[in-house]
Amino acid sequence: MAEATAPAGPVGTEQLRRTNTALVLRSLRFDGPATRSELARRTGLAKATVGVIVSGLDAVGVVSEGVLDEPVGRGRPGRPVALRDDALVGLGLELNVDYLSLVLLDLTGEVRRHEHRPRSTSDGAADLLALVRSVMSEYAAARVVGAMVAVPGLVRGDDVTVAWAPNLAVDGAALVAALAAELGCPVTITNDANAAAYAESRHGAAVGIEHAVYLTGTVGIGAGVVVDGRPLRGAAGFAGEVGHMPIGDSTAPCGCGRRGCWEASIGLRAMLARVGLPELDTPLSSAEAVARHADEPAVAAGLDAVGRDLGRGLATIAHLLNPAVVVLGGYFVPLGERLLAPAREALAARLPAEVGYPELRLSGLGIEAAATGAAELALDGVFLGEVPLA
Secondary structure, X not given: OOOOOOOOOOOOHHHHHHXXXXXXXXXXXXXXXXXXXXXXXXXXXXXXXXXXXXXXXHHXXXXXXXXXXXXOOOOOOOXXXXXXXXXXXXXXXXXXXXXXXXXXXXXXXXXXXXEEEEOOOOOHHHHHHHHHHHHHOOOOOOEEEEEEEEXXXXXXXOOOXXXXXXXXXOOHHHHHHHHHHHHOOOEEEEEXXXXXXXXXXXXXXXXXXXEEEEEOOOOOOOEEEEEOOEEOOOOOOOOOOHHHOOOOOOOOEOOOOOEXXXXXXXXXXXHHHHHOOOOOOOHHHHHHHHHHOOOOHHHHHHHHHHHHHHHHXXXXXXXXXXXXXEEEOOOHHHHOHHHHHHHHHHHHHHOOOXXXXXXXXXXXXXHHHHHHHHHHHHHHHHHXXXXXXX
C-alpha cells in the first residue's frame, strides 16, 4: 500500500480527518476490500476512527459495505468495505500532433471508457473539447474530481503553462479554462511522457519496477522517468526532454529548428522518411503499415538504421539514469523486434557489461498510455486527501 506522507508540522482537525480518510482510501485501492477491523490493522488507525471514516464515505457514495457469506470465528460476520466504481472518476486526455486520446478511470483503477481518434482540425483545443463533450454526455451521473491533459512539450511547475512544444501549437491557460468550464472540476496539464511512464508503472509493462523510463514514439520523442513509483519532474518540470539530445544524424533538421536532435533520427516522421513510406492518420496506423512492408530490403535497412540510433540514445539514458526497464510506446510497439534487435546491439556496444543493460519492453497500454497516466494523476488528489469528498 502507498504510504502517507508525514505532515510537515501541526495540522488542524479537518486536515487530520482528510489525511486519515486518504489513508483508508489508499488501502482500499492498493490492497483491496477489507472489513473495518482489517482496515484498522492495515492503516494503524483506531477501529473507531476507521468506523467514522467508512460511515462518512458510505454516506457520500464512495464506498459500499457487503456481508461475508459465513462468519469468521465468533460473532457476526465482518462487512467488507470496497470502493465503488460509479461515484468518482478521473479524466485523462492527450492532445498530440495528429491524434487525441481520452481515458476515464474510476477509483478502483478500472478504465470505464477509452477512446482515441485522429485530429480533425488544426485547432487542437476545439478538437479536444468536442471529444470530451461527446464522451462525457454518457457519464452525467459520475463526478469528475479532476482532469489532466498530456501534451508533447515542456510544462511549467504551475501545471498549466506549456513553455515549449515544438511540434504542437497550444495555449495551456486557454485550454485549461475551456475544459474547466465544461467539466466543472480542476484541470491541469502535464508532459505526455511523464504521464505515460506513470501509467506503465500502475497498469502496464513497468508494474513493480522502482526505476523505469518510458520513451514516447510519436512525431516527437520524450522520456518519462519513474523513481520509487513517482514521476521525476525535475526542478522546473522539464525532466525527460531527451528528444533534443544531439544523437543520430548531425545534419537532420528537427521540428525545433535545430539539426542533429535524436528526434530527427528516430521520431515517427524520421522513421517514415528512412523507410520511404507515407504518414497515415495516427502513429499506430503508420507503424502498422510499415510493419507490413518490413521484409522489403529498403524498409528493413531503414528500420535497422532507426533501431541503431534508438540504441545509441538509450545508452546515454542508461548511463545517466540506470533504469531497470525502458518501456517503448507509441509507434515503436507495432514494429517490435524490428527496432528492438538493432537497438539492443547498439546499446550493448556502448554500455559496459558490468553496469548491466536495462531491459527493453514494449508498452502494454498502446497509444492511450499518456491519457491513462493523466487519469491516474487526476485521481491522486483523492488518495492524498486534497479533494473534499462531501
